[in-house]
Amino acid sequence: MEDTDLIIVGAGPTGMFATFCAGLREIDSITLESLDTHGGQMLELYPEKMVYDVQAVPKMKATDLSDKMYEQSMLFNKKIEFNSKVTDIIPEDGKFTVEVNSEKKYSAKAILICGGVGDFHPNELGVDGEKQYKDKGVYYNVKSTDAFRNKTVAIIGGGDSAFDYQMQLSPICKKTYIIQHNNTFKAAESSVDAVKRDSKAEIIMNTDVKKIDGDGNTVKSIEISNNTDKTSKTLEVDAVVVAIGYKVNPSIFKSLPVETSNRYIKVDHNYKTSVDGVYAAGDMANVSDEPKFALISVGGAEAYIAINNIKKYLSPNASLFGGHSSSLNI
Ligand SMILES: Cc1cc2nc3c(=O)[nH]c(=O)nc-3n(C[C@H](O)[C@H](O)[C@H](O)COP(=O)(O)OP(=O)(O)OC[C@H]3O[C@@H](n4cnc5c(N)ncnc54)[C@H](O)[C@@H]3O)c2cc1C
Incomplete structure (x- = not known):
């Protein structure tokens, strides 16, 4: 089994931005995506539609937006593995064994679930x-x-x-x-x-x-x-x-006792679930029982908050806020 600090589940818009943020905070991470491509709902459900409500992008076809997000997620040379369905997450001695395509593949100190509406298949x-x-x-x-x-x-x-x-x-x-x-x-x-x-x-x-x-x-x-x-x-x-419609198979893993509400994983304001070391963001996570703003920009902001809290969880001496990206010289 390969060791890593963080496993990010899903390479939809939330998981891709989380991958970028993990790079920004110098977290050793691997992102796992069950499909053979990035983009989640954008590519699976509306690839040719225009999206207008993502900051700094006045208008862009969903498929092009997904490509841009992927490019950003790769800025720090992070690994996104496709055709890699996370089939279970097993808590063991303060760590997590991550099963991919039903085989135990990774041991991680923290998990960020960005599974969106789950592993979806059309009816x-x-x-x-x-x-x-x-x-x-x-x-x-x-x-x-x-x-x-x-x-x-x-x-x-x-x-x-x-x-x-x-x-x-x-x-x-x-x-x-x-x-x-x-x-x-x-x-x-x-x-x-x-x-x-x-x-x-x-x-x-x-x-x-x-x-x-x-x-x-x-x-x-x-x-x-x-x-x-x-x-x-x-x-x-x-x-x-x-x-x-789609058959949605929420990515809530049988060995991971996270608290859920309806189809959501319950999170606090830091996007932490009820299990220490496990965080969730995007369409799959909800802070309250109120209706969720299921939007690309919202998932991105949640990923940002989750990753900074994960940094603090992994390295308690690290600051919560990693600073402005405009201060970096990449
Ligand atoms: C028709 C339509 C139009 C939309 N238009 C807009 C719009 O104009 N603007 C806007 O902001 N939002 C729009 N949305 C909503 C937006 O697409 C979602 O809010 C966004 O995709 C959520 O991103 P996510 O990454 O959280 O989830 P998803 O996009 O659902 O991505 C989750 C990813 O996780 C993967 N995954 C799930 N389970 C596993 C597992 N077990 N192992 C590995 N990988 C897994 C999935 O395959 C998927 O790729 C629209 C949605 C629809 C359906």
Whole structure:
């Protein structure tokens, strides 16, 4: 097992900024990310959307913002290991054994959990053809709009993601369908109104997808069934975007007895959990039972506070505040 002072779980925006801050405070750290890339929700859920509310960044595509954050996280040559899912954290003699992909890999003096909404996997429709055409016409997000150019696309779902995808794709698609299983939408009213005004969009309510068909290489049609009058029909489509939510598997580890509330890890104002040496920040952590401001900039500020407290935990003689970065000459 390799020794380190700090393990940071997750390389979403919070974990990446924490990685940078660990470098700033000269903490020996390793960041572990279960996915094969950085960015967390930014890259998995809205890579092509613009973000406007991060300080000093008036407007930037989420994917570019993630790249910038990664660049910043690497300023002190810190290690981020991808495809490294933390499967358990076991407290042992004042230290923590960190299990990665079910193997005991690291021994750390402190832990910072930046697991966001957890290890997320998109919900599937569970219909014939879905698995067969995955990535060959069946998608669970829109990573690049180019794959949809001049196509007829069925977007399944009625939440913000479904409507965001429709608005993103409509300008380059031939036609879009929004197919919702009941008669209500969870998406913002303004998005629903915009889609209703879009001449290339057709909204189909109270309808389930029953089957996805294709020619073996790509999707050609879907079979849909109306839940009210039980009629079925076939829609000719070139692609299906399934936007019916994510299965969230919160990264709260079975051997780590941190106190939780709802889906959050409870933290104090220093972002320390109920276990000494274990801290949490970002979307996964909450100081109170009030609704959380789940935002990139908030996670960054929390990571900053957590890392400075971790520095003091690891080196009690160190100052809590490490000084202004503008005083550094890197
Ligand atoms: C559609 C949408 C639009 C948004 N728009 C904005 C916006 O405009 N502005 C804004 O500020 N915020 C926005 N947000 C919110 C913002 O994306 C989140 O607040 C932010 O991503 C939280 O960062 P995080 O690092 O805490 O968590 P996440 O982004 O969820 O990252 C957590 C990372 O930890 C990894 N992980 C989890 N468990 C493990 C494990 N066991 N082992 C290893 N790795 C693990 C995950 O794979 C993930 O990469 C938006 C969110 C959504 C869904």
